Amino acid sequence: MPELPEVETVRRGLVPAMEGRRILSARANRPDLRFAFPDRFAERLTGTRVERVDRRAKYLLARLGSGETLLMHLGMSGRFSITAEDISRQPGDFVYAAPANPAHNHVVLELEGGVVVTYNDPRRFGFMDLFETAVEPTQKYLSLLGPEPDSNQFSGPYLAEALKGRRGPVKTALLDQRIVAGLGNIYVCEALWRARVSPRRKAGTIAGARAEALAGSVRAVIAEAIAAGGSTLRDYAGPDGALGYFQHRFDVYGREGEPGRCEAEGTCPARIERLVQQGRSTFFCPRCQR
């Protein structure tokens, strides 16, 4: 379930399990996920220390003592679980609504301190790569990414400039990771609704105050979702060290046919509609989004 906020929540869960620990063994249980694992994947991980776990857009980036970075993308259905002997009062595992089918455990990392990090991904849309950290500016998955929503670079004027001349719908443009990094189908719908911008509006017509509002909505939606993931995390962090996975109530996503929450009182006379753009569902209020 990973858009930027979910990936950030996962990152925060992986930090205590991985940072500072040497990888004692690594195993891929199959040759590929979405793409083939890089050459000598397990050997390049074994024996090196994880110095830091970063995130860029929806990518998790484990910085290794070897000078390489392990890049991990969760695709649509990727998830990590952690088992640990000695991380008391620390996240010991992620909590999911349904248990993982072990048949889809594709990568297993054993780290110091009895920590085992397992990557499970039924659909295998996720992928992993290893690259020299020094070449990150030209790394194929990272080099073309737009600004993070919470960065100074991401602003109304930036967004207007980035969307200028684009003839397709703004919904599609916001999913383009080169324009802004980390948004997915849910948060694009939510941000457009908050800004009262129609998902069908031509991207190139977003300018001025409208661009400002949209950039602000993107920022706010992402920030709140991260905070909600964090609060869930605290709520679920019990003595066994469980880490809650992000849960959220959406204003439009998945709410086709329900009354809009567009008015101050919470009830809009219109109902949320669903339409399909580029083969993906868009949820919006036909009355309030223009």
Add this chain to the structure above:
DNA sequence: AGGGGGACCTGTGCGC
């Protein structure tokens, strides 16, 4: 260059 459509996978929920 930008935009549209298909491809990659498995799982789930629904209508018949």
Add this chain to the structure above:
DNA sequence: TGCGCACAGGTCCCCC
């Protein structure tokens, strides 16, 4: 109960 279909939070790649 079984079957087929639609749909699912992402990205890449090919074509125009």
